[in-house]
Amino acid sequence: MQTNFSSAQLTDPQMQASEKILRSCVHCGFCTATCPTYLLGGDELDSPRGRIYLIKDMLENGKPATGEVVKHIDRCLSCLSCMTTCPSGVHYMHLVDHARAYIEQTYVRPWPDRLLRSVLGFVLPHRERFRLALAGALMMKPLRPFIARIPAIGARLGAMIDLAPAHFPSRAVPQNVSLEGGLRGRVVMLEGCAQPVLKPAINEAARRVLARNGVEVVAVKGEGCCGALVHHMGREQDGLAFARRNIDLWIAEMDGRGLDAILITASGCGTTVKDYGFMLRNDAAYADKAQRVSAITKDISQYLAGLDLAPPARATGQVIAYHSACSMQHGQQIRDEPKKLLKAAGFIVKDVPEGHICCGSAGTYNMMQPEIAGQLKARKLANIARTRPQAVATGNIGCMTQLSSGGVPIVHTVELLDWASGGPLPEALAQSGFVHQPEPVLAE
Ligand code: SF4
Numbered sequence: 001m002q003t004n005f006s007s008a009q010l011t012d013p014q015m016q017a018s019e020k021i022l023r024s025c026v027h028c029g030f031c032t033a034t035c036p037t038y039l040l041g042g043d044e045l046d047s048p049r050g051r052i053y054l055i056k057d058m059l060e061n062g063k064p065a066t067g068e069v070v071k072h073i074d075r076c077l078s079c080l081s082c083m084t085t086c087p088s089g090v091h092y093m094h095l096v097d098h099a100r101a102y103i104e105q106t107y108v109r110p111w112p113d114r115l116l117r118s119v120l121g122f123v124l125p126h127r128e129r130f131r132l133a134l135a136g137a138l139m140m141k142p143l144r145p146f147i148a149r150i151p152a153i154g155a156r157l158g159a160m161i162d163l164a165p166a167h168f169p170s171r172a173v174p175q176n177v178s179l180e181g182g183l184r185g186r187v188v189m190l191e192g193c194a195q196p197v198l199k200p201a202i203n204e205a206a207r208r209v210l211a212r213n214g215v216e217v218v219a220v221k222g223e224g225c226c227g228a229l230v231h232h233m234g235r236e237q238d239g240l241a242f243a244r245r246n247i248d249l250w251i252a253e254m255d256g257r258g259l260d261a262i263l264i265t266a267s268g269c270g271t272t273v274k275d276y277g278f279m280l281r282n283d284a285a286y287a288d289k290a291q292r293v294s295a296i297t298k299d300i301s302q303y304l305a306g307l308d309l310a311p312p313a314r315a316t317g318q319v320i321a322y323h324s325a326c327s328m329q330h331g332q333q334i335r336d337e338p339k340k341l342l343k344a345a346g347f348i349v350k351d352v353p354e355g356h357i358c359c360g361s362a363g364t365y366n367m368m369q370p371e372i373a374g375q376l377k378a379r380k381l382a383n384i385a386r387t388r389p390q391a392v393a394t395g396n397i398g399c400m401t402q403l404s405s406g407g408v409p410i411v412h413t414v415e416l417l418d419w420a421s422g423g424p425l426p427e428a429l430a431q432s433g434f435v436h437q438p439e440p441v442l443a444e
């Protein structure tokens, strides 16, 4: 694609990077076929190619973003399905991240948007604030029909209340897990922000699986949100501040006793931490450190796949639909490892039809764009139902929350691996007949 940036504009390294991305697009439109928002609405401006044109115009003109551009960029899920499809290697993620930051700097949003985005940015990345907000959302559940009718923000407040779990999640219980066999690795595992509040059982299960396979998990005090939530809202500096804090802590550990990997159990966070090197490339004090951190960051499934795990300790054989989160398959290009691990643990793994299409979770998307997110959720649940699973496995807390009301228990992949290797049955499966009433396996 031809671009018309001035040489003054191209002195900005971020504009330079975006110009390079724009020039790599050949307008072929292949990406439109796999874009969820284009599939739903059929509007070219809600397709990757349409958004690329909008971003090009916005950046080239150097003028404040318009409401029309913001509408179509806000509707993008950042699912990155377009990146998997694109034959020209267009790095849409970096382009749309730049566009969101540009919008944040140049566009004054209507007050309901400003209010909700400020609240989400203030609450979600901080565990204790998020815990309090969850308690509030639970208390509000009976009032949901009235709240949903509040003009301008009711639908989004209703979506937030819907996403709160039915019961207040219990706090993580610190565990003493002793290593089995010889020491095979030393890692840190990102605790993050929302996941340890919503599902502390995920990292507990991961710790047990790692310990059974001789991997020491080092506790790092002070780490927190990876920065993805605010980064995707265009709050670039806030996102970078979270990144720098984690990098300082992890580099201290890497330069101290050494680390084999930084493990992430939420693929949305993994995509961002693997991108720290790019995000901080122009920061002289952090560029090298960020690269080093990104280079050893792995999704838990990637790491476990390289370990040659011990065989399962109990009979399994249940039918599991594997839902690959967009951040896993498109953001990190991890497709086979989780399924191979589940199969090696004795489960019968089913691919979900239309598995490349987003479930509508996408960070804060399901709260800010509840209508589109609801349509994608219904489509995903219908596709999952076609596999007749006894449970759904995935590797991202956002998808788990989005799909948890679908009638089929949904668990993290590592929770199933933990159970198969001798750990407790995941809570979501305990009441579902998962163990005692296996369903017949249907032919594909
Ligand atoms: S598939 Fe790639 S090159 Fe083709 S229009 Fe989409 S982004 Fe551009």
Ligand code: SF4
Binding pocket: 034, 035, 036, 037, 038, 046, 047, 048, 051, 075, 076, 077, 078, 079, 080, 081, 082, 083, 092
């Ligand atoms: S990131 Fe997803 S929603 Fe956004 S343009 Fe690409 S395919 Fe469409």
